[in-house]
Amino acid sequence: RGLSREPGARWSEPGCRSCTCQEGRVLCDAVSCSIPCSHPLPPPAGGCCPTCTGCLHEGVARAEGDVFSPSDGNCTVCVCLAGNVSCLSPECPPGSCPNPSPSDCCSCHPAKCSFRGRTYAHGARFSPDGDGCTTCVCQGGEVECSFAPCPILDCPQHQRHLRPGQCCSSCRDPPAPTGCFLDDNGVEFPVGQLWSPGDPCELCICQADGSVSCRRTECLETCPYPIRIPGQCCPDCSAGCTYMGRVFSNNETFPSELDPCLSCICLVR
Structure with a gap:
């Protein structure tokens, strides 16, 4: 390049080439780098x-003497010395741990539980009797059990019983009623019995579930002067006539209460 070099001279050319002058000729080779460290920094600007x-380390440049933790955990401590990274991890004791914590540096496995000849993992839930009445859980090598809560029953003790496959007692079904019991007069009517509770127009029946159903009879008056018979709901038009508070039989004549010159007769239709 127009420069004169002494025989045996050495110099660097762009592109990281090393050149030498030998016997009037220029010999160039790629620069050979000897790297004496495990985590060197990239070449500086203009360097080879x-x-x-x-x-x-992990794509991050660290200064000489820098102390840091790797990205995959905060329990390992590393230091940069002369281009070399040395890391130190905590020593964890062997075996299980009673109370594992996600923030602990040492990974440990909770203790298992042995219950009635069977082994359960930490956190396992199981029913020892298989009926679901008792639920147990394995916690750090200890088994804790709880019973299923039962509702409060409103029936006497002698009416309670435990059905097969159930955890809690229940009240027995009441016996089917055989009749209707009326508290006001103490009379019991069998199922299907009809009776009148005092009003001849009201009729009641004892139903199969022990309840009483009543309904009233609607009367249709077909004559203007019917006779009202005691104990009978509807007035009777076939037995005679009622006029001004008096009862007359069929075809019976009688003077009018309003006009003594008039004569009336009871006619049954």
Whole structure:
């Protein structure tokens, strides 16, 4: 390049080439870098070889003497020394741990539980009798059991019973009623019995479930002067006539209460 070099002279050319002058000729080779560290920094601007004045760890440049933790955990401590990264992890004791915590550096496995000859993992829930009445859980090598809560029953003790496959007692079904009991007069009517409770127009029946159903009879008056018979709901038009408070039989004549010159007769239709 127009420059004169002494025989045996050495110099660097762009592109990281090393050249020498030998017997009037220029010989160039790629620069050979000797890197004496495990985590060198990239070559500086204008340089060809990485440098061990710092460390490049997981893509992050660290200064000489820098102490840091790797990205996969905060329990390992690393230090950058002369381009080398040395890391130290905590020593964890072997075996299980009673109360594992996600923030602990040491990974441990909770203790298992042994119950009635069977082994359960930590956190396992099981029913020892298989009926679901008792639920147990394994916690750090200890088994804790609880019973299913039962509702409060409103029946006497002698009416309670435990059905097969159930955890809690229940009240027995009441016996089917055989009749209707009326508290006001103490009379019991069998199922299907009809009676009148005092009003001849009201009729009641004792139903199969022990309840009483009543309904009233609607009367249709077909004559203007019917006879009202005691104990009978509807007035009777076939037995005679009622006029001004008096009862007359069929075809019976009688003077009018309003006009003594008039004569009336009871006619049954």
